[in-house]
Amino acid sequence: MNHKDELPENEPGAEQDEQGEERDEQRENRLRKELPAEVPAQAPGAAEGAAEESAPELTGRQRLGKGLWPPRFTRAQLVVALLLFGLGFGLAVQVASNSDSDSALRGARQEDLVRILDELDDRTQRLEDEKQGLDKQRQELENSSDQAEEARRQTVEKERQLGILAGTVAAQGPGITMTIEDTKGTVQADMLLDAIQELRAAGAEAIEVNGVRVVASTYLTDSGKSVDVDGNKINAPYRFKVIGKPQDLEPALNIPGGVVQTLEKEQATVTVERSDKIVVDALRAAKQPDYARSSSQ
Secondary structure, three states, X not given: OOHHHOOOOOOHHHHHHHHHHHHHHHHHHHHHHHOOOOOOOOOHHHHHHHHHXXXXXXXXXXXXXXXXXXXXXXXXXXXXXXXXXXXXXXXXXXXXHHHHHOHHHHOOOHHHHHHHHHHHHHHHHHHHHHHHHHHHHHHHHHHOOOHHHHHHHHHHHHHHHHHHHHXXXXXXXXXXXXXXXXXXXXXXXXXXXXXXXXXXXOOOOXXXXXXXXXXXXXXXXXXXXXXXXXXXXXXXXXXXXXXOOXXXXXXXXXXXXXXXXXXXXXXXXXXXXXXXXXXXXXXXXXOOOOOOOXXXX
């Protein structure tokens, strides 16, 4: 066998290559041990999506509440809020003060309002009738053949009418009787005066209270649990005898917030009766004026 023809089992170049690969593999393993583990890169949108998925989704009401609370006020906003509060308070006080004056009519029923309007129409009609009567008297004076006799007749009639108003002559006619029972002693002079004024406004022509004739100069004052009328002491029950149109007098006393309701609030009892014939026979002495004289003298 020829030894020259045989190949060597291990060539020097191959051994070197294997040793080089081994060293490279060891170096790579050492570097992997020293470096941290690789983390796969994520896209920017993926990170935001993960954060949104981790946080709970808020509803519209929750976002609104989160925006409103806790409140954040500036000094300018506080000043404006105080100014608006003061303006609103002033307007509320003004409205309340204006509504007090007509609160009685505002709470009235429709029937009461219609009755008040009817009463105003009746007063207007009375004034119109009085105007027509005066016009008629003027025409009679102008057309009468005996103007002196007509003047005397009208003078006598006028004297009778003025005597009724002045309380110097008795009177009778249709009207009402109003009785006020005051067991608690709470009725005062100003309440009776309000009743007299309301009756006069409704067309009362003659008034008598517990035997005292009421005239233009009548005054009322409190006297303990009693009332003085022109210096005459009267006690409850107070009885008013009034001559006038009953259809006007009674509704005037019963209007909302009027005489009857005011007296009933004071625990007084009020009764009103209509009559075709009321006699007012309490008289007042004619008073001679001290200074006034007739301009015709």
